[in-house]
Amino acid sequence: MTSKTLYQKLVDSHTVKVLDAENVLLFCDLHLMNEYTSPQAFAGLYEQGRDVSMPGQNVAVVSHVIPTHVQTVRTIQYAPAALQATNLKKNCDHFKIPLFDTNDRLQGIEHVVSPEHGMIRPGMVVICGDSHTTTYGALGALGFGIGTSEIEHVLATQTLVYRLAKSMRIRVDGVLPLGTTAKDLILMIIGQIGAQGARGYVVEYVGAAIDALSVEARFTLCNMTVEAGARGALIAPDAKAIDYVLHRATDISPDVQNQALTHWATLHSDPEAAFDAEHVFVASDVAPHVTWGTSPDQVLPISGHLPSPSTWPTGPERRSAEQALLYTGLLPGDAIEGTPIQHVFIGSCTNGRIEDLRAVADVVRGRHVASGVRAMVVPGSGAVKMQAEKEGIADLLLAAGFEWRQPGCSMCLAMNDDILDSGVRCASTTNRNFEGRQGRGAITHLMSPAMAAAAAITGTITDVRQLEPQA
Incomplete structure (x- = not known):
């Protein structure tokens, strides 16, 4: 059997159809939306008379335009921004898509809200009209940002025409020194390889320093990997990641959990898997950046x-x-x-x-x-x-x-x-x-x-x- 990287396993398991040597039709487990990248996509659905194929596998959050100063009732005063939020609610109500609205007590930033409520699980493909969707790689999920026309396609079909990426492995050996964090580590990495150093790649992080990071620190690492041009970031799910998910995904029954654990145990790169590029860093070299x-x-x-x-x-x-x-x-x-x-x-x-x-x-x-x-x-x-x-x-x-x-x-x-x-x-x-x-x-x-x-x-x-x- 051919050895595969974690990235290849995730793509293969979600491929509905191979389109050509560089593109596949990819099934998307979860699609996240916000108020500023979704309006044109919804407009396209209305114009074509299409419905949302799987409303329950889409979630919307008002996050980018919302004011954060203390208010008893949060009100968006800037009219164009208020219209974006209002339209998102109308669209979600019409298509029966769950929404964390302006005054929902659990509202927040999409990339914080979704994992903390157990929506992100190892092995998923998660997409959003926001480049920092790479965050979810911390849990062994393939996350990446998409454009407005792609959002419309996903809403209508729950699939995406996806151009395959190359694989990069970044190993970080050792332990981060006291007073340094995952943010310092990723800033150092970006500084070393450049803002385009991972362009066209999905990066998998490995090594003792990565293993030692908390799940929230891994979110930071994967979140900012896009700033090196990466199309995705991944960390194979370990006991920390699985505990994080199971603690929050309260809807998983015992039988389903056992099946999930069996599947999640396979989510790692095979020992002989080949990567297109590799970098090695030493954690002890990291200072606050x-x-x-x-x-x-x-x-x-x-x-x-x-x-x-x-x-x-x-x-x-x-x-x-x-x-x-x-x-x-x-x-x-x-x-x-x-x-x-x-x-x-x-x-x-x-x-x-x-x-x-x-x-x-x-x-x-x-x-x-x-x-x-x-x-x-x-x-x-x-x-x-x-x-x-x-x-x-x-x-x-x-x-x-x-x-x-x-x-x-x-x-x-x-x-x-x-x-x-x-x-x-x-x-x-x-x-x-x-x-x-x-x-x-x-x-x-x-x-x-x-x-x-x-x-x-x-x-x-x-x-x-x-x-x-x-x-």
């Missing part, structure tokens, strides 16, 4: 100094670095540590889970936000918000001078009313630092939740390892 430019691969360890593009050969990479320095207002040779910030944003589908907020609380405890800094914490879902409040994390953050907001994508992409002014420099736990991503002219530095918390406390980009523990 911070982006300096306008692409996630423009990143440095906290001890690093900004590059001098003039020393590089003339070409796109040099021009990009020059433009990034111009945009961020930083100078070649400057140390990244000590750079003053005016804003801190903690949240997003990358780092808005309870484990992230616990890490923030550990740094903040006994301290206060620096004068002149505005610091926001936006939980990734209603469930995360309630858990943080139950544990006293919300009260701790409020006492320290943080804003405690309601769930949503918020300042990750400024599609709502959480927008930075031009020139404001933000320490952010999000996934992209593009020009204007958090507001026109705003400057974003990506980092881990602990590092963002340290920046909030000191008012500068700070090595969190240098902060003395507080009682």
Whole structure:
């Protein structure tokens, strides 16, 4: 029997028909939708007189345009955004698709809501009109983003014309040092292989350092793998992942669970499986990382100094670095540590889970936000918000001078009313630092939740390892 990678096994098990050497018709177990990438797809269904083939295998969430400031009744004031949310509800009601609506107590970011409610299980194919659907690889599911025309096709058929990807294996040996996280690891990897280093590949992560990560840390790793150009990210499901799923997937009967466990045990790459590309990293080399430019691969360890593009050969990479320095207002040779910030944003589908907020609380405890800094914490879902409040994390953050907001994508992409002014420099736990991503002219530095918390406390980009523990 031919040896296969985990990726090949997932594709093969969901292939309805082989179309040609590069494309298959792929069955999709779960399709997630949001308010801003689905309207045209629904319009297409109406125009063609088509129905949704499997409504129960589609789930919608209002997340990107929703305001996060505290309101008794959450109301979207911006008319076009309000219309998007209203239309999503109308469409979901019409086609009988489950919806986490604006004032649902469990509403949140789609990539946080779906796994925490047991919707994501090993071996699934999960798609969404959002590139960070790669998150679900943490549970051994093949997740990836799709476009609007593809959303319409999936709604009508629960299948997708899928172009096959190549396979890449990234092994991370050893153990991450104290004070470093999965966010630091993925920023380092992106910095090493580049923003296009995994373009056309589905990446499988292996190694002792990956095994040691919690499931929520694996979500962070897989979520940001798309920032290296990857079409997917996978980690073979182990006992941690299976426990995570079974704890949340309460609808699985004992008989079905036994069948599932038997199947999930096969979800790994065969020992002799061939990969198209491989990279190896050593976890002990990982330090806290911070982006300096306008692409996630423009990143440095906290001890690093900004590059001098003039020393590089003339070409796109040099021009990009020059433009990034111009945009961020930083100078070649400057140390990244000590750079003053005016804003801190903690949240997003990358780092808005309870484990992230616990890490923030550990740094903040006994301290206060620096004068002149505005610091926001936006939980990734209603469930995360309630858990943080139950544990006293919300009260701790409020006492320290943080804003405690309601769930949503918020300042990750400024599609709502959480927008930075031009020139404001933000320490952010999000996934992209593009020009204007958090507001026109705003400057974003990506980092881990602990590092963002340290920046909030000191008012500068700070090595969190240098902060003395507080009682």
